[in-house]
Amino acid sequence: xxxxxxxxxxxxxxxxxxxxxxxxxxxxxxxxxxxxxxxxxxxxxxxxxxxxxxxxxxxxxxxxxxxxxxxxxxxxxxxxxxxxxxxxxxxxxxxxxxxxxxxxxxxxxxxxxxxxxxxxxxxxxxxxxxxxxxxxxxxxxxxxxxxxxxxxxxxxxxxxxxxxxxxxxxxxxxxxxxxxxxxxxxxxxxxxxxxxxxxxxxxxxxxxxxxxxxxxxxxxxxxxxxxxxxxxxxxxxxxxxxxxxxxxxxxxxxxxxxxxxxxxxxxxxxxxxxxxxxxxxxxxxxxxxxxxxxxxxxxxxxxxxxxxxxxxxxxxxxxxxxxxxxxxxxxx
Amino acid sequence: xxxxxxxxxxxxxxxxxxxxxxxxxxxxxxxxxxxxxxxxxxxxxxxxxxxxxxxxxxxxxxxxxxxxxxxxxxxxxxxxxxxxxxxxxxxxxxxxxxxxxxxxxxxxxxxxxxxxxxxxxxxxxxxxxxxxxxxxxxxxxxxxxxxxxxxxxxxxxxxxxxxxxxxxxxxxxxxxxxxxxxxxxxxxxxxxxxxxxxxxxxxxxxxxxxxxxxxxxxxxxxxxxxxxxxxxxxxxxxxxxxxxxxxxxxxxxxxxxxxxxxxxxxxxxxxxxxxxxxxxxxxxxxxxxxxxxxxxxxxxxxxxxxxxxxxxxxxxxxxxxxxxxxxxxxxx
Numbered sequence: 146x147x148x149x150x151x152x153x154x155x156x157x158x159x160x161x162x163x164x165x166x167x168x169x170x171x172x173x174x175x176x177x178x179x180x181x182x183x184x185x186x187x188x189x190x191x192x193x194x195x196x197x198x199x200x201x202x203x204x205x206x207x208x209x210x211x212x213x214x215x216x217x218x219x220x221x222x223x224x225x226x227x228x229x230x231x232x233x234x235x236x237x238x239x240x241x242x243x244x245x246x247x248x249x250x251x252x253x254x255x256x257x258x259x260x261x262x263x264x265x266x267x268x269x270x271x272x273x274x275x276x277x278x279x280x281x282x283x284x285x286x287x288x289x290x291x292x293x294x295x296x297x298x299x300x301x302x303x304x305x306x307x308x309x310x311x312x313x314x315x316x317x318x319x320x321x322x323x324x325x326x327x328x329x330x331x332x333x334x335x336x337x338x339x340x341x342x343x344x345x346x347x348x349x350x351x352x353x354x355x356x357x358x359x360x361x362x363x364x365x366x367x368x369x370x371x372x373x374x375x376x377x378x379x380x381x382x383x384x385x386x387x388x389x390x391x392x393x394x395x396x397x398x399x400x401x402x403x404x405x406x407x408x409x410x411x412x413x414x415x416x417x418x419x420x421x422x423x424x425x426x427x428x429x430x431x432x433x434x435x436x437x438x439x440x441x442x443x444x445x446x447x448x449x450x451x452x453x454x455x456x457x458x459x460x461x462x463x464x465x466x467x468x469x470x471x472x473x474x475x476x477x
Numbered sequence: 478x479x480x481x482x483x484x485x486x487x488x489x490x491x492x493x494x495x496x497x498x499x500x501x502x503x504x505x506x507x508x509x510x511x512x513x514x515x516x517x518x519x520x521x522x523x524x525x526x527x528x529x530x531x532x533x534x535x536x537x538x539x540x541x542x543x544x545x546x547x548x549x550x551x552x553x554x555x556x557x558x559x560x561x562x563x564x565x566x567x568x569x570x571x572x573x574x575x576x577x578x579x580x581x582x583x584x585x586x587x588x589x590x591x592x593x594x595x596x597x598x599x600x601x602x603x604x605x606x607x608x609x610x611x612x613x614x615x616x617x618x619x620x621x622x623x624x625x626x627x628x629x630x631x632x633x634x635x636x637x638x639x640x641x642x643x644x645x646x647x648x649x650x651x652x653x654x655x656x657x658x659x660x661x662x663x664x665x666x667x668x669x670x671x672x673x674x675x676x677x678x679x680x681x682x683x684x685x686x687x688x689x690x691x692x693x694x695x696x697x698x699x700x701x702x703x704x705x706x707x708x709x710x711x712x713x714x715x716x717x718x719x720x721x722x723x724x725x726x727x728x729x730x731x732x733x734x735x736x737x738x739x740x741x742x743x744x745x746x747x748x749x750x751x752x753x754x755x756x757x758x759x760x761x762x763x764x765x766x767x768x769x770x771x772x773x774x775x776x777x778x779x780x781x782x783x784x785x786x787x788x789x790x791x792x793x794x795x796x797x798x799x800x801x802x803x804x805x806x807x808x809x
Binding site: 180186237287 | 512514515516569572573596597600603606615618619628629630634636637648
């Protein structure tokens, strides 16, 4: 392995290994986001899909299909489908969160309006099912319809428990499976299904996507409070938005009456002053909430790698394993 | 036929003829709108589905299946699916239109919030695909995925041409097919498909739903300007919302320079004063725009009835024909 290759990040190595397939996916995305009658649809979609996301989810589908020795064309369809569902979710999330920035650019709802984000999201979601239908696989349709329902359910759950100090880790995990892990696990699973992989391999790839997605979200939660070491940049968004993220849930579980009064004021009632974020982090550190979140993120990353033991030995398997390491590299 | 029966409306007679099937559909709606993790989902859904809509769309699916002699259970699934897609559309429409009333009750986005309406709509849409998957019919999935894409595309198109005085009747028809007719025609078509009806019958039932939906929307457009006779109650909403409905498009096509200046001020720029609605109606009448809209609505209703000539003779066929008459009865 040359130094150059060693220096690239694992998702970049995966992108290199899947370059022809990803080119086909990008071509299909451009082709299928078109609308004969409503030119706003490709405008809004292009703003988002060309914003330089890593395309991790469609790559997971392509990787799973390649690992399983798939030789047909439908992995391109399914990877496109997964990216369309993801894009539809982002469009609706920005309306739900009233966001004005995503990937460092103004959101579609800011550049156009909320109606465009809602309706273009609906269009992409419908398009994704049209593309799935072309594969002729009812099982694939079932898996992605289930994932879509889990995503929406997780988002509604997040909405209803937001600012609720009694949120349990169990509820947190349901929200995270909806927000993040459901599409990761469906992405890898449909790659196996379309390849006719046996049940053990399909389950292993599902488990990998599920654990990777959960680890991914826990790392995000942790970094938003600066990680376990020094306080980094751009921290505190979750605190200001009063999100019941894992470090907060773990801290609340061990808080005394004074600390609970602090959480009630800052999170439940949303009355935040200067110094409150530092105080929140101090309480989290005192109770080992950041360390415990880190341990869980690492455990899910390890679980993702373990799942890969049941899939065929392949250079792609090594890359997927490296991605599971990479997700937690920032906190390890 | 007793006087009692003669006095009922055709959609009520259809509801009577399909009472056992509609009971099964209502049971499935209640069962499938549940969410183990997010109780807000059934709350929001129940608010809408129990608001006393006529359930015309699911009845069209059941009617088509019955006409075609279907003996299985999947017509219940498909009728539920059609109602879920319709409900999801209504939830998103209320966010798009910033409505606060639907069917005489406060909208879900007013009672809860926009995020709930967006996400519960997404959930119902995903659920509808899950239920379709249970039928095992890829063709049905294709038809309803296509209809969903047409709906979203029509709504985006409506958004982008709103207040645009150059909107053509061709564009209007595309918007109407999206907003209304696509789900009507898919509802009847999937009833035929699940029954294994031959191609001619399937096409006839598709054509019936398409023409019925278009007629339905044109009648709505006309009544919003008071119809061709006296000025009724609750008119002028489309004028105030500056919608390019059919009477307006037809009037614009024949307007002189002074009249165009009036449309530019009131519709394109939205500067409306007392007396403008009366003036708009006067211009429409002068150019025969209301009469011409009425004629088109009647022609689409006739086309719906004509389509039924290719389907089996059956009491349900008579009821569908009567529904096509009933839709235009208010303007005839």
